[in-house]
Amino acid sequence: MKKFIPLSVPNLKGKELEYITHAVETEWVSTGGPYVNEFEEKIAEYVKAKGAVSCQNGTSGLHIALLVSGIIFGDEVIVPTLTFIAAVNPVKYIGAEPIFMDCDDSLTMDADKLLEFCETECSFIKGQLINGQSKKWIKAVLVVHVFGNMTDMEKIMAVADRFNLKVIEDATEAIGTYFTEGKYNGKYAGTIGTIGVYSFNGNKIITTGGGGMIVSDDEELLKKAKHLITQAKSDELFYTHDEIGYNYRMTNLQAAMGLAQLEQLEDFIKIKEINYKLYKEKIEEIPGLSIMNFNNNIRANYWFYALKCDNEYPLNRDEIIHYLTSKNIQSRPIWGLISEQKPYKNCQTYKIEKAKYYLDHVVNIPCSTNLLKKDLLYVIECLKDPC
Numbered sequence: 001m002k003k004f005i006p007l008s009v010p011n012l013k014g015k016e017l018e019y020i021t022h023a024v025e026t027e028w029v030s031t032g033g034p035y036v037n038e039f040e041e042k043i044a045e046y047v048k049a050k051g052a053v054s055c056q057n058g059t060s061g062l063h064i065a066l067l068v069s070g071i072i073f074g075d076e077v078i079v080p081t082l083t084f085i086a087a088v089n090p091v092k093y094i095g096a097e098p099i100f101m102d103c104d105d106s107l108t109m110d111a112d113k114l115l116e117f118c119e120t121e122c123s124f125i126k127g128q129l130i131n132g133q134s135k136k137w138i139k140a141v142l143v144v145h146v147f148g149n150m151t152d153m154e155k156i157m158a159v160a161d162r163f164n165l166k167v168i169e170d171a172t173e174a175i176g177t178y179f180t181e182g183k184y185n186g187k188y189a190g191t192i193g194t195i196g197v198y199s200f201n202g203n204k205i206i207t208t209g210g211g212g213m214i215v216s217d218d219e220e221l222l223k224k225a226k227h228l229i230t231q232a233k234s235d236e237l238f239y240t241h242d243e244i245g246y247n248y249r250m251t252n253l254q255a256a257m258g259l260a261q262l263e264q265l266e267d268f269i270k271i272k273e274i275n276y277k278l279y280k281e282k283i284e285e286i287p288g289l290s291i292m293n294f295n296n297n298i299r300a301n302y303w304f305y306a307l308k309c310d311n312e313y314p315l316n317r318d319e320i321i322h323y324l325t326s327k328n329i330q331s332r333p334i335w336g337l338i339s340e341q342k343p344y345k346n347c348q349t350y351k352i353e354k355a356k357y358y359l360d361h362v363v364n365i366p367c368s369t370n371l372l373k374k375d376l377l378y379v380i381e382c383l384k385d386p387c
C-alpha cells in the first residue's frame with residue numbers, strides 16, 4: 001500500500017522546539033510571557049497593520065472582532081454561505097442574525113449580489129441599513145478570504161461605505177495574501193476592513209496548535225479587544241471588572257511556536273505556489289478536471305487547492321473522494337453550505353446559486369508544505385486514470 005497522503009498537516013522543521021523549550025525552561029507557559037507580545041508585534045509588522053491582539057483561536061478572534069465592531073443582540077450581519085461554520089457561529093454567540101450571501105467564481109462573497117441586496121431588499125434610513133424583511137439593522141458584513149484567495153475588497157468596501165457597514169475580514173485562511181494592484185495594492189488580507197482575524201489552527205498555513213490573531217489599524221478597537229480577551233479587568237491589583245470579559249488570551253507556549261512558524265511563512269508560500277503550479281499544469285491535461293484560480297490581482301498564499309470536476313470526468317465529486325481514499329490519498333468536499341445546516345436553515349438567504357454548484361463540483365486535494373514531488377505526481381497519476 002502507498003503511504004498515506006494527508007490533506008493538510010503542519011510543517012514544524014524550524015525553531016519551534018527551540019522557542020517552546022525556552023518557554024518551558026523559563027517557566028513562562030501561560031498567558032503572560034515575552035513571546036506573546038513579540039508574536040503580536042511580528043504579525044502586525046508582517047501584515048503592515050497598526051497592531052495585533054492574539055487569542056485562543058480564530059473563532060474566539062471573530063467573536064471579539066464582532067463585539068468590538070459594535071454588533072449587539074438583535075443586529076444583523078451579512079455573511080457568506082460557502083465557508084467554514086466557525087465564521088458564522090460567533091454572530092449567533094452575540095444573539096445577532098446572519099443573512100447568507102452567495103459566492104462568485106473566486107469562491108468568496110459575491111460583491112455584486114451584496115450591492116444588489118442592499119439596494120433592492122433594504123432601505124437606508126438615517127445612516128442605518130434596514131432589512132426590508134426583518135426590519136432590523138444590518139450593521140456589518142463579514143467576508144471570508146476562502147482558501148487564501150481574496151474577496152473583491154474594492155467592491156465590498158464601496159458597498160460598506162455607502163451603507164455604513166462595518167467590515168469584518170475572516171482572513172483565517174489567508175495570512176500572507178495581499179493585493180498587487182488596484183486601490184489596495186500592497187494591502188494584506190485582514191487589514192482592509194474594520195478589523196481582521198487570522199487562525200493558527202493545525203491545518204492552516206502556519207500553526208500554533210490552536211491560536212488566532214486580531215488585527216486592525218484602529219488602535220481603540222485593539223485596546224477594547226485586548227480588554228475583552230483578558231476578562232475585562234480594569235484594575236490589575238484589585239480585580240475590578242467593568243464588563244463581561246472572556247478568557248481568550250493566547251499562551252506563551254502557543255506564541256513561541258507561532259514565532260517559529262512565522263519565520264517560515266514566506267518559504268511555505270513559495271512551496272505552496274510551486275506545488276499549485278505543478279498540479280495545475282498536469283491536472284488541466286486531464287479532460288473534465290481543472291484547478292481553480294486564485295485572483296490575478298493578488299499575491300495569494302496558496303493555502304488550499306480546489307480541484308473542480310465537470311461532467312466530462314468519469315467520476316463525480318463523491319466518487320473522486322472515495323477513489324482517492326482507496327489510493328490512500330486524503331481529500332474532502334468544500335464545507336456544506338452554512339445556510340443549509342440545521343442551526344441556520346431558517347435564516348434569510350439571497351440568491352444562493354454558485355455556492356451550490358461549487359459545493360457539488362469541488363474537492364480539496366493534498367496541499368501540505370512537506371509533500372514530496374513524488375507524492376504530488378502520485379496524486380496526479382491517480383486522477384489521470386481513475387479505475
Ligand SMILES: *Cc1c(COP(=O)(O)O)cnc(C)c1O
Pocket residue numbers: 057058059060083084086087144170172173199200201210211212
Ligand atoms: C479555520 C477557520 C476558522 C476558525 O479558526 P479556528 O482557529 O479553528 O477557531 C474560521 N473561519 C474559517 C473560514 C476557517 O477556515
